[in-house]
Amino acid sequence: xxxxxxxxxxxxxxxxxxxxxxxxxxxxxxxxxxxxxxxxxxxxxxxxxxxxxxxxxxxxxxxxxxxxxxxxxxxxxxxxxxxxxxxxxxxxxxxxxxxxxxxxxxxxxxxxxxxxxxxxxxxxxxxxxxxxxxxxxxxxxxxxxxxxxx
Amino acid sequence: xxxxxxxxxxxxxxxxxxxxxxxxxxxxxxxxxxxxxxxxxxxxxxxxxxxxxxxxxxxxxxxxxxxxxxxxxxxxxxxxxxxxxxxxxxxxxxxxxxxxxxxxxxxxxxxxxxxxxxxxxxxxxxxxxxxxxxxxxxxxxxxxxxxxxxxxxxxxxxxxxxxxxxxxxxxxxxxxxxxxxxxxxxxxxxxxxxxxxxxxxxxxxxxxxxxxxxxxxxxxxxxxxxxxxxxxxxxxxxxxxxxxxxxxxxxxxxxxxxxxxxxxxxxxxxxxxxxxxxxxxxxxxxxxxxxxxxxxxxxxxxxxxxxxxxxxxxxxxxxxxxxxxxxxxxxxxxxxxxxxxxxxxxxxxxxxxxxxxxxxxxxxxxxxxxxxxxxxxxxxxxxxxxxxxxxxxxxxxxxxxxxxxxxxxxxxxxxxxxxxxxxxxxxxxxxxxxxxxxxxxxxxxxxxxxxxxxxxxxxxxxxxxxxxxxxxxxxxxxxxxxxxxxxxxxxxxxxxxxxxxxxx
Numbered sequence: 090x091x092x093x094x095x096x097x098x099x100x101x102x103x104x105x106x107x108x109x110x111x112x113x114x115x116x117x118x119x120x121x122x123x124x125x126x127x128x129x130x131x132x133x134x135x136x137x138x139x140x141x142x143x144x145x146x147x148x149x150x151x152x153x154x155x156x157x158x159x160x161x162x163x164x165x166x167x168x169x170x171x172x173x174x175x176x177x178x179x180x181x182x183x184x185x186x187x188x189x190x191x192x193x194x195x196x197x198x199x200x201x202x203x204x205x206x207x208x209x210x211x212x213x214x215x216x217x218x219x220x221x222x223x224x225x226x227x228x229x230x231x232x233x234x235x236x237x238x239x
Numbered sequence: 240x241x242x243x244x245x246x247x248x249x250x251x252x253x254x255x256x257x258x259x260x261x262x263x264x265x266x267x268x269x270x271x272x273x274x275x276x277x278x279x280x281x282x283x284x285x286x287x288x289x290x291x292x293x294x295x296x297x298x299x300x301x302x303x304x305x306x307x308x309x310x311x312x313x314x315x316x317x318x319x320x321x322x323x324x325x326x327x328x329x330x331x332x333x334x335x336x337x338x339x340x341x342x343x344x345x346x347x348x349x350x351x352x353x354x355x356x357x358x359x360x361x362x363x364x365x366x367x368x369x370x371x372x373x374x375x376x377x378x379x380x381x382x383x384x385x386x387x388x389x390x391x392x393x394x395x396x397x398x399x400x401x402x403x404x405x406x407x408x409x410x411x412x413x414x415x416x417x418x419x420x421x422x423x424x425x426x427x428x429x430x431x432x433x434x435x436x437x438x439x440x441x442x443x444x445x446x447x448x449x450x451x452x453x454x455x456x457x458x459x460x461x462x463x464x465x466x467x468x469x470x471x472x473x474x475x476x477x478x479x480x481x482x483x484x485x486x487x488x489x490x491x492x493x494x495x496x497x498x499x500x501x502x503x504x505x506x507x508x509x510x511x512x513x514x515x516x517x518x519x520x521x522x523x524x525x526x527x528x529x530x531x532x533x534x535x536x537x538x539x540x541x542x543x544x545x546x547x548x549x550x551x552x553x554x555x556x557x558x559x560x561x562x563x564x565x566x567x568x569x570x571x572x573x574x575x576x577x578x579x580x581x582x583x584x585x586x587x588x589x590x591x592x593x594x595x596x597x598x599x600x601x602x603x604x605x606x607x608x609x610x611x612x613x614x615x616x617x618x619x620x621x622x623x624x625x626x627x628x629x630x631x632x633x634x635x636x637x638x639x640x641x642x643x644x645x646x647x648x649x650x651x652x653x654x655x656x657x658x659x660x661x662x663x664x665x666x667x668x669x670x671x672x673x674x675x676x677x678x679x680x681x682x683x684x685x686x687x688x689x690x691x692x693x694x695x696x697x698x699x700x701x702x703x704x705x706x707x708x709x710x711x712x713x714x715x716x717x718x719x720x721x722x723x724x725x726x727x728x729x730x731x732x733x734x735x736x737x738x739x740x741x742x743x
Binding site for chain 1: 290292293409410413414417426427431432455462463464465631637642645646649658662665670671672688695
């Protein structure tokens with residue numbers, strides 16, 4: 090079976106079931122008008138139907154087409170970058186948004202992408218400075234600030 | 240005559256110093272976004288949405304629209320000089336453009352692309368100026384049933400006319416609808432699919448989804464390749480940009496054909512400049528006197544593809560301005576921008592906000608003129624941007640994505656949503672799932688749901704309302720055709736493959 094098709098189909102089948110279950114306590118029809126569950130159930134139905142058709146297509150097509158996953162080094166780069174992005178969310182409130190973006194960029198360029206230290210730090214400083222000027226100073230966006238004030 | 244008078248008023252709005260500056264900034268940013276791989280016009284516009292809150296709606300839209308068509312010009316540079324399309328609509332340009340560059344004709348390729356984009360873009364804006372009022376006037380006859388079917392048609396056409404699997408495109412449109420359903424029911428006011436999370440009460444915002452899927456997802460995918468080797472773009476000088484008389488003779492009809500095809504394709508919801516450039520390329524190969532040159536470095540191939548993609552971008556503005564239906568991910572983000580600015584898109588937009596609409600149309604003409612001046616003499620200067628290693632740009636794109644998401648909603652939760660959809664966008668690339676339908680569905684979902692429920696309320700629950708009204712019936716037929724078309728194409732392909740196997 091084609092994993093390329095089966096995985097998305099199963100995911101959408103699960104999501105359709107979740108939407109259906111999640112709106113099961115809402116009214117489908119309310120007096121003379123469709124209720125809050127009307128559209129979700131039809132959308133869930135359409136999702137389930139399309140998922141089943143995709144599964145059948147994948148089964149009939151045969152073969153074992155898989156996603157083009159990256160090599161180990163590439164996978165590590167993607168994985169570490171994603172982990173870094175996720176860490177930025179809780180740390181932004183503690184250390185400050187701009188400070189954490191500087192740290193993220195420096196770590197990413199030096200640690201993950203293996204670029205030279207000085208240009209990486211300069212790029213991180215420049216980008217963080219630009220973000221400060223545009224969002225904090227010009228647009229007055231109240232970015233979370235840390236102990237250093239930004 | 241009325242259109243010309245309105246256009247004149249539009250120019251008086253667009254030519255104020257502030258609006259001229261905004262158009263210039265938009266075009267410049269669009270050019271840079273087009274040059275930078277890993278970020279396209281949809282994500283670029285979404286990232287810059289926080290800037291619009293401090294300016295007038297008309298000025299903000301001129302800038303954001305400038306980004307959209309500016310990116311079409313910018314994408315040419317990377318396609319020609321390093322064989323990496325800066326954005327998806329320049330894929331066909333890379334095929335012949337880079338071959339031309341290898342043979343010392345990079346300047347000619349860049350020049351014909353810029354001129355083709357300019358002429359086709361200008362032509363498209365002129366047609367847009369006359370078409371919008373006609374379509375908008377027609378759409379005033381629309382009511383809830385027509386709007387429901389129009390929104391549905393927008394989604395089904397994304398599947399049937401887009402490249403790739405129609406079934407997967409429809410499935411992704413359904414995913415987009417599911418995302419849009421989270422939050423508060425628009426009519427009853429009850430919570431829906433929030434699972435007790437307070438943060439989800441306002442629903443999942445469009446901007447984090449667009450930025451995540453198109454911005455972060457794309458960058459994550461680019462990081463798979465090793466960033467150790469820096470790209471060396473082919474050098475080009477100012478004098479190389481000059482075209483010969485033979486070049487003009489070869490390319491002029493390609494520009495006309497590409498521009499026409501691009502505009503017509505751009506009108507159709509869900510299709511966009513990528514398909515426009517591919518279709519124009521294929522048709523130009525048939526029409527060309529030298530089809531054997533295609534793929535080896537044909538100047539008319541570049542002219543056709545670039546004229547088509549810029550023309551398509553302008554064509555996509557027609558359904559957006561006259562009907563409130565986005566025809567591409569970038570116009571979907573523009574529509575979201577309109578809503579953020581408190582402006583209600585739809586057929587009434589032209590009559591309620593004429594200064595905005597006509598000012599925008601006039602600014603598109605001015606923007607195209609700015610871009611031809613930016614691209615012809617300054618192409619070598621913009622090409623210098625390509626020398627900045629992607630490894631130094633990627634982290635910046637990621638952090639600006641996070642900051643931009645926070646800035647539009649002031650919610651750290653939405654930053655998390657952006658990262659989640661960034662991972663989803665990356666997985667979608669891996670599993671060959673089209674991303675445009677999700678974004679289109681999220682933007683169309685509120686219109687689709689409210690129009691459907693209003694229609695059924697009007698008809699006391701009878702679905703016959705969708706066939707009893709003539710315009711709705713025609714739209715319904717189009718929806719059915721757009722669903723059947725991919726099935727027929729698939730069947731035709733199966734028969735062809737079976738015949739081939741039989742012959743072997």
